Each structure stands twice: as structure tokens, then as C-alpha cells.
Amino acid sequence: MSKVTIVTGHYGSGKTNLAVNLALWQSPCRIADLDIVNPFFRTADFAELFLRNNIQLNVSSYANTNLDIPALNFGLSAEPTDKLPLIIDVGGDDEGAKALGRYKNVLNNREVEFIYVVNFRRFLTQTPSEAERLMREIEAASGTSATAIVNNTNLGEQTTADIIESSVVQAKELSRITNLPLLFTTAKAGLFPSDRHGIKPIDVFVKTFI
């Protein structure tokens, strides 16, 4: 059976952008937008990109409409989901993680990677201990335990190599206190010459406004 990757974290940690990158790496695959919290900046924004790259998108038919209701009107379990790797982009914080509960049956008997995404330049997750506290809230709300950490530290357009390098130390500390592996640290493609610190180049898809 194929793997399920769950992407959770603080609002604005970069979950959606990471989920889009994960989908592109794993294509052909399926991605589910489980964000019931934020009606803006979500996986559903990339429907065309997914279509071009052989990625199936499961999303509420109300996403990106003016009807801002927390509806999840699709059934992952009814689909032949086990044929393809599945990436689940979860809404921010513990509020967003609650939505995972509905799909617990999908996760049974499947290999699950539950990623906690952290951005140490985000307010309320600026230290490893703050980041751990938020992770525990997400775990409690979703009824599922994290299995790995991805360090996605960034300051948007103003991200520098220094900011990322200094975040690696914090990510390693978070890994130590939570006893979870640090899968990798991300950096916008082109920011680092090589794979120093196990830094993985990612593309930035989430909209920016000048």
C-alpha cells in the first residue's frame, strides 16, 4: 500500500507550499486539501499545476468560493486511494488539525508520515520549546502523533541564507526534545549552492504581492 503524508503546523509555517512540493516530488499522487480554517492561500489555488503534473486534487467544492464554510464534502475513504501516494494538507494549528479526525479510517493500515512543519521566524514558534508546545496541541486535536519534523523557516521574500542556517540549530534542538527525526530543512531554490545541512531546495508557489 502506498504511503500517506500528513502535513501539519502553525498557520503560516508554509504547510501548503511544502505540500505542493511534496506532491510534485511524488507524482503521480493524490493531494487532499483539508484546510477548514483559512479560505485564502490554500492548496486548491494550484489546481492547474496539479493537472499538468499528474496529481489528483481532493478539495471541498466550496474552496475558493465566497461561501466560507468549513465543509469537507469529499470522501477519501470511498476512493481507491491506496493505489497512489496521498498527501494531506491540514489547516493551521490545533483548530485545523481537528479535521483529521474525520479521515482516521483512511489512515488505518497504511504507512503514515505525520510531518510537523516549523518556521522559527513565525510568531509563537520562535523557539524549540514554543514549537514543541504547538506540536503537542496539534497532536491532541488530531488524535495522531507526529512522526517527523520539517524545518521550513523563512521570512517570505526577505529570507536569507543566514536565517536558514541559524534555524538549523533550532530544528535540531526541536528534534532532540521531541525525539522525532528532522527530515530536512527547506530553502528556496537557488539560495544555497549545495545540500549543506541536508537543506532541500523547494519552489515557492504560494502567491506573493508586491
Add this chain to the structure above:
Amino acid sequence: MSERVLMKGNEALAEAAISAGCKCFFGYPITPQTEISAYLSKRLPKVGGVFLQAESEIAAINMVYGCAGTGTRCMTSSSSPGISLKSEGLSYIAGADLPCVVINVQRGGPGLGGIQPSQADYWQATRALGHGDFHVIVLAPSTVQEMADLVTRAFDLADEYRMPVMLLADGLLGQMMEPVVFKKREENGKSFDKSWAANGHGGKRKHNIINSLYLEATELEEKIHERFKRYDEIKAKHTMAESYMTDDADVIIAAYGSTARLARTAAEKARSLGIKAGVFRPITLYPFPVNELREATKTAKRVLVCEMSMGQMVDDVRLALECKIPVDFFGRTGGIIPKPEEILEKLKGV
């Protein structure tokens, strides 16, 4: 916290309100400003403040009325349809000369409209926030940093002039994330006279009354005249605007809030094509920065006003320029964000 952190506009505003000494928040959720409530519900109780989700927007503004009467710094927040509901309460607060801060993170209207960003409440904010002869100061941020900085300014102006101050943002500014720095506030900021507050006289002074009812017409007229003298002082002392590449400009794009960001990009592209374009951005919408606009358009032959509406601020631009320079308009509405390329196309045509 002096380091740059990544925050949503709504969160930055909420955090800055706490630093500015906001002790009470009353509100009712509505997209796209709900993060303000969500954030304050977690943070305000930890700093000895009160967060209360009211049963409606109307209840929330009346709680602000009561709280403001005690001289306590307080705030409410909503988005367009919710602001309409608050208009009666706002009129009473203005009529009772009470300071408070009101946030409008605008979305598409009229009616329930839509949840995408809009600037269609300009007239409401600057002209008709409630019944009666009154104004509120209206500040328009354009970045996440300004969402934070202007809320501090809003609380100070509200206390100085004993009146409501509105921050008129939009869904784009509320939802977008940018690095922000929280400046250390000098001690607790300025101190303001609160001898009018109904906060318990302890038998030591005459009791204060908070009221907007005047049975004698002459008394009411006198009160309104006094209020309008304050508005004149604000006009003279507190208008704010930003001019960008206006010194030698042939054409000026006038835009506020998030539209001004798009206007800057359009003006830069125009410059690269040899069109001498500049941008004028009002930061105070009431009072409108009339003199600043006249200064910025000294060399201009035309002005193009850009808004996420069918054209509302365009009236203030025409009034300020007294029709001495032709004023055109370009806007998208209903929640559509204009593209810099569209603005540029319009610019080429004017």
C-alpha cells in the same frame, strides 16, 4: 521582541493593539478578519485583559461604548457587513465623545457580498459611519508593518481627541504574511486626560455622565460645533500620506491600502517604458491629505485613481484638486484584485 518575525496582517494588528495598551476586545467573527479575534482570545487574558465574543456585532459595539466610557482602551473589529451593523453604536460613541478603535478588514459588498478583498467601504468610513454630524479618523495601512504601527497611532489619536478611530484595511492585508518588527513603545506611551471617565468617583468628586442626548437644540449645536473644531485641528495637524516618484511625474496614480502596492509596481513598469509615473498614497483617509496631494501633483498633467471599488476615493481626489487636473479612474470590484499590468494599460491610455 525587536527581531523581524513573519506574521499575518490580522495577527500583527492584534499584537500591536495589546502593546498599545488595549485592555478589552469585543467582537463577533467574520471572514477575513477572524484571526484578530482568534489571536486576542488567546493573548488578551494572559496580559490581564478581557476578550469577549459578543452575541452579535451590535452587542459588541455597545460593549465598546460601555467600556470606552470608563476610559479603558478598547477595540472592536469586523469586516464590511459587520461594520454596517455597528453604525448605530458608533454614532452614539461619537455623540458621547468617547475614544475607541474600530477595525474594518474590508470584503466585497453590498449585502453579504463575498469574502475576497475590497475597498468599497471608503464612503461609509469617511462619510457615513452612522447618523448625525460627525466624523471618525480613518487610517489606511498598506503593509503588515503598518497594520501594527497604525493601530498604535489609532489608540493615541482616539484618546487625544476623544473620538473613534477606524483602521480601514482589506482582506488582502489581513491575510497576507510579511516580516514585521514591533517597536519598543516608550514606557506606556503618552498619557491622556481621562478625568471625564465614568470609572467610580469614590465619593471624592462629582459623578461623570456618559450621554449623547441633548434636549436643548442650542446645546446640541454648540456641542457639535466644538466637535468640528477638533476635526479642524486634526485636519491641520494629523494628515498623513506617502509620495513615491512624484517629483517630476507627468501622471500620478492615487491609491490607498493594498492597491497602492500594485500601483507602485505599475508606476515602476511605466518608468521603465519612459512614462513619468508616480504614486500618491493617502494614509489618513479622513482627514484626506489635501495639501500633500496638491504638493505631489505639482508637475502632474493627469491623475489616475485606482481602487478595489467602482470609485469612491476618486471623489476626494477631485475635490482636493478642485478639477484643476483631469482625474481618471480604474478599479476592480467584487473581490477582484487589480493586476499591475491592468493599471499600466489604463495609465498608457490616460
